[in-house]
Amino acid sequence: MKKVFLSLIFLGIIFFGFAQQDQKICLLVRADDMGSFHAANVGCIQSYHEGIVRSIELMPVCSWFPEAVKILKENPGCDVGIHLTLTSEWSNVKWRPLTHCPSLVDQDGYFFPMVWKNENFPPCSSISESDWKLEEIEQELRAQIYLAMVHVPNISHYSIHMGFDGLDPKIGELVDKLAKEYGLEVNTEGLQYFVGWGKDIPIEQRIEQFCENLEKLLPGKYLFVEHPAEDTKEMETVGHPGYQNVGKDRGEVTRVFTSEKVKQVFQKKGIKLISYSDLKE
Template identity: 50%
Template sequence: MDRRQFCLRTVGVLAAMPLGAGSGLAQRRQAGDSIKLIVRADDIGSCHAANVACMRSFRDGTARSVEVQVCCPWFYEAAQMLRAEPGYDVGVHLTLTSEWANYKWGPITQAPSLVDAAGHFFATNRDFLAAKWDVHEVEKELRAQIELARKHIPQVTHLSSHMGTPTITPQLRTLAQKLAAEYKLPIETPGAQGFRWPADNNATAEQREAALVKALEELKPGLWILVEHPGLDTDEMRAIGHEGYWNVAAHRDGVTRSFTSEKVKAIIEKRSIQLVSYGDTWPRG
């Protein structure tokens, strides 16, 4: 799967799941008729604009869980911001790829089998799979990412997979599950069913907001997870992109506007949708 296919597949995923553990929030609907929603903001740490947008999506909006990329250049600013907001639930967004054309990162360990000739992670899953990667180097790198996140961010509750790479083969999936069990941090959302937020990368901010309101109006009882990538329409983010996806700033700014939208918050209130986090739903063992 290349980067464009991955982005198109994952934009606005609402994954339906069986009800998990209760969040302790006030029950505003009868048992068995409740709607619980995790709004997840991905890629904090990737750049300054993403950091600001992900924090805004929590402080002024609906996000309750955020995924941090430990190996990215803006990780330490993200960690500082997250320590100041201990109520913001954090996942370690395990990263083995560096997808952008003009902006790169690499491992935080010595891992020669995981990098290209310039020392960066491979850009695509296809390139990663074609390389002769060493599973021991993968394990060392993922452990280092988990441990650095936990060192600097007290509220880490779970793991997730950037671009799906850390779980893309049965061997890697087994490794990720082993690390999840060892660190007592659930990974992803096992058994989830997908439900798309019906707005693609080229939708305007207004179209994206309207599509999310409509999706929330139709949401059925159960536990749901909405995954997207907040950003801002800034010079920094306008310079980020890759083939097939150069409107990153406009797209992700629209995500932030939807996550903080008064219309979105109003429909959540009207329908008594409970905003919950990973930590609420799958407490650490």
């Protein structure tokens, strides 16, 4: 009888712990596209050191990957994900695959700009318009995973650049298979998307809108994804048809992520910042 009583107490403590967790507001703030530009590398790590970012996504195919690796090695406490990439969207800078995959590239050997057909781009500018081969996608994704994990051993997860895994169920199944094989799976069940400011909010009003939306959060687990960078001369050259003010846009993301006003709302509401590593644990 005594053992039964003690077991009930133990189960009660566990249940109380879970109940307490359910009453918390947990927010995973993810910074995408580290490695794409020097300005992105600076913005991502600044948002981690001085702001609310806890997970950073690394792009192995990009020009500034070596610098990103150096920065991340200097910050071993930062949660890192592999940002798998099969597109090269910007007009003035292009990325190539790590492997020979002719069905995934244009006539110059660069990744196509888009995943799906886009009216802002000429015909045949997307993966969806190509005769893509699943085996080529697999070999390329394996190469990206390998390169990232060799240089940043503490990688915990993966993410998808521009959502190419939704192009076809076979691609989604392939990505799931690779995640299991390389130990990059994360249980995101119950993780809800948080709308920080929405598409129609002027850049200058983002901090205010972000704070207002944080105030409305109810207990639960949330994910917010954005692309911090510095607004520099380098970023003035970055853009594509339909999206030209990239430097200003992403510079404002960094401002939001490092805002003292935003951090005060976190403290006031008791919002807990989490990472993908936390979800794995």
